[in-house]
Amino acid sequence: MLLADEPTNHLDLDAVTALEELLCNYPGTLIFTTHDRRLLKTIAKNLLVFEGTKLNFFPRPYDDYSNKQICTEYTEATADILLIENKLAEIISRLNLNPTEKLEVEFQSLLAKNVFYYQNNHLDLQNSLHWSNSAVKI
Structure with missing residues (x-):
């Protein structure tokens, strides 16, 4: 399991692209926090999202979450x-x-x-x- 906090902070575009490729090919579980929407779109398969005082589990990619097509409450x-x-x-x-x-x-x-x-x-x-x-x- 790999934990990462804001892994793309302070990286130039070439370094971000290389990191994304490495993370896409990582065979284990990856848990990361980020504000980088491109990284979310590229890497994340499931989301845990803080919305106000609630933590919601969203078992779909970021694009589905951002479009609000399907929302599964954290239960x-x-x-x-x-x-x-x-x-x-x-x-x-x-x-x-x-x-x-x-x-x-x-x-x-x-x-x-x-x-x-x-x-x-x-x-x-x-x-x-x-x-x-x-x-x-x-």
């Missing part, structure tokens, strides 16, 4: 999804370092919960992280 269910996906990322890292049957069972359980939340909250699984492709079998 307890979407908070659960984010928590589950963070735990999945952690477990995948641990499975890669030291695979155990217990971790595999925990991974499969969280994966099932993730799919359940997406289906029951009518969210698009195409926008979820594709954990089934990352599963490590021991």
Whole structure:
């Protein structure tokens, strides 16, 4: 997982273009804050947006958000999804370092919960992280 705070600040256009290319090809989870709308359009697949005193989860690219075509309120269910996906990322890292049957069972359980939340909250699984492709079998 890569965390970045305003990654394009103080960069010239060539450096921004190079950074965007690197981030587009980054294979892991990327969480970043930015005011750079071009970076949002190029990189972001899902958004967490502060709107007044609310935090809203928007499981679509920035263009959809800026056009206000579809808006998914940040709810307890979407908070659960984010928590589950963070735990999945952690477990995948641990499975890669030291695979155990217990971790595999925990991974499969969280994966099932993730799919359940997406289906029951009518969210698009195409926008979820594709954990089934990352599963490590021991």
